[in-house]
Amino acid sequence: MNVQELVITWATPAFFALIALELLVARWQRRPAYRLNDAINSLGLGVMSQIAGVFGKLLTIGIYAWCARHLALLRLPADSVWVWLFALLAYDFCYYWLHRAGHEVNVLWAAHVVHHQSERYNLTTALRQTSSGALLGWLFYLPLALLGVPVEVFAVVALIDLLYQFWVHTEVVGRLGWFDRVFCSPSNHRAHHAVNDRYLDRNYGGILIVWDRLFGTFVEEDDADPPVYGTRSPLRSWNPLWANLEVYWATAKDMWHARRWRDKLLVWIKPPGWRPADVAARFPKPEFDIGRAIYDPPIPRALSVYCLGQFVLLLAMSVHFLGVATGAPLATALAYGAYLVAALWVLGALMEGRRWAAWVEALRVLGTALVPALAGRWFAVAHLAPAYAVAIPAVFGASALALLWLAWRPAAPVGAGQVAG
Template sequence: MDLITFAIPFFLIAVLTELALDRWKGWGVYRLNDALGNLSTGILSRTLGLTYKSLFLIIYLPLFQLLQPYYQAVGFNWSLNNGWHLLLAVLAYDFCYYWKHRLCHEVNVFWAEHLVHHQSEDYNLTTALRQSSGGLQLDWVFYLPLLLIGLPAEMVIAAGAIDLIYQFWVHTQKIPKIRWMEWLLITPSNHRVHHAQNQVYVDKNYGGILILWDRLFGTYQEELEQEPCIYGVRKPLNTFDPLAANLQHLKRMAQDAWYTKNWWDKFTLWFRPTGYRPADAEAAMPVPSTDLAHFQRFDPQIRRGLRFYAFAQHLCYSTATLALLWYYQSLASGALLTIVALLVFSLVINGRILDNHPLTKYLEPLRLALYAGGLTLLNAQFVPILAIYITISALAWGWLAISGKEDTVAVVCD
């Protein structure tokens, strides 16, 4: 099990602790729909990651072998068992991460993938788990310089996991500035700046562990008391569907490339500065930016029963994901792809339930029917559990459908 998968239970315990404190103290930093949207995007990232090979490893490993004579001549001999080696590997990785992160904010095609992490209009520990599914696999290029110092792939992966795990704790509003840390490390305060869409905060504080890189390369911005952070992105997602979250900017760029009549723009808009759109495409399909002076979070109101249903389903999907991450290596590729596809479909529908989308009244019964059809793919020991789950879910959804119709019927009095 990799470090990040091992850390997931601890992440969830921390989220539940912050949530309990939020409810007890009345902070108001958690909304059910936004939190489930964040967690669903994290689940999508981990499950889809099981279905394809890492392009980083496909490219890095052969190059590492090719450079072995150079490493032997120089004397590079890194070891995961050496604490100092691991510390140096993390520092080198974090330097590369800074430039990757910065380019992700500055170039359209990189932003298409990284945007996912910034879409949440709340800021709490669930935001840390809101990760891109990485389908484009573009970030490997930023870590190739680590070949120059002979860093083995397993150390790059370990350093990357440490870098990502560190970043979890800084996604909170309830830890104030820590003066001695602000000069050297990423903290909750200077990372709140990074997630804010206020003009003064945009494209600042890119470091993963060290804020030192931002101070050195001119991208540091302190959190200002007179400028409260407004979280989210200028062109809001307005759905809790995790698949739509991953496709938001990619879809817009593809539409622009299709509609623009300028052939140069068709091929280059992907690599232009973030937000660039051909003039004719923008005129045909305007996408207004958020008015920060009158900012309102996306917060569709749904019935309490639907909220409880979506929450209960999410708990089931989370449990299934943890089991999948533990046992996926024992599954045949066809079974793995089927399970992942069903999970993705489920997460999409659950997000749309939170959106109050009308099509969910048809899609949720379809999902349960597909689950029933998938009973034959399971080991016999799991069939009763899934059968009970399908039955309870079907009864609950049926009751919600009936009670929903009753709510829409006008009462006529004689």
């Protein structure tokens, strides 16, 4: 497990403690901050991002390390405080331009859009991250490698920048005076996530908001125009795979339908929402409606509780995955990651009320119960300890029984699966 994975793993309890605190404060403020289905979807996308990160280290760290070793113009010492301060400032500057490009270049938006899809704004939104950002994002940090920032310094300041941004994803913290003028703050970042005309594509700073003030992308939150969250082409799904693929797929379709070769390229590098005139005419899309209803398909409350329980189990498995994946054979790590992603996909379908999802989920939990019971092993664990050899089949066997009970019980009124109303 590398430094980033280790810190994220140990920071996870703190994240959930802060989420619980935010939930309590939101209830006290009578603010509808959370919905269970949305929170599970956001956290599940964060899990997928961590899984993808295990296999994307070659792009995120490997290429940087090679460039720092072979192409650096300087050799900066890793034991200098000034190097660390410079690296953090320079990283935040590069992050500003990556973040800005993620809103101005469609192929980069296709990765970044995941972070903006939630129609709620809370601390789980902070953990809602892309699984494909490593494909091109590394390009924006190469200047640090060329300037000689050591790879270990780069890895740590990247983590600091990332962890800082967790707390700004909340509505329960108001304006902070002078702090809002210098740093990325909850108020500044609420404006960034909004789809209102006045806020669109503003406030890109990670730690410092001064970059936005310098380059003309700053906007102040206005109480007379409360932020409306989400994207202008709403996802309207709890499918984590589709969340990561929707813009890539829409862009690929526009590229296919475009008549001019020039337009087939431009659909990827133009700003999000741009479409060739001939494609827009033949395949029109509905106009953006800022007053649209929030996506919230109703399901029985008992099924919401089941999904929450299974998601908690998947979180525990994900922590285990991060602990063993780097030392496991590649095939085993891929299989374990695929199992977790498939489980999150099925949970999303259950929360959408898909009828087929109950059958697929039944196969998943039965398989999860039977394999450890019969084989005495689990992914990357050749011999399960007796306690786990009993606990895993028991828990997932009980899950299968609960699912059967949900399928056969008399119909009950459906609820919205809300955590906070």
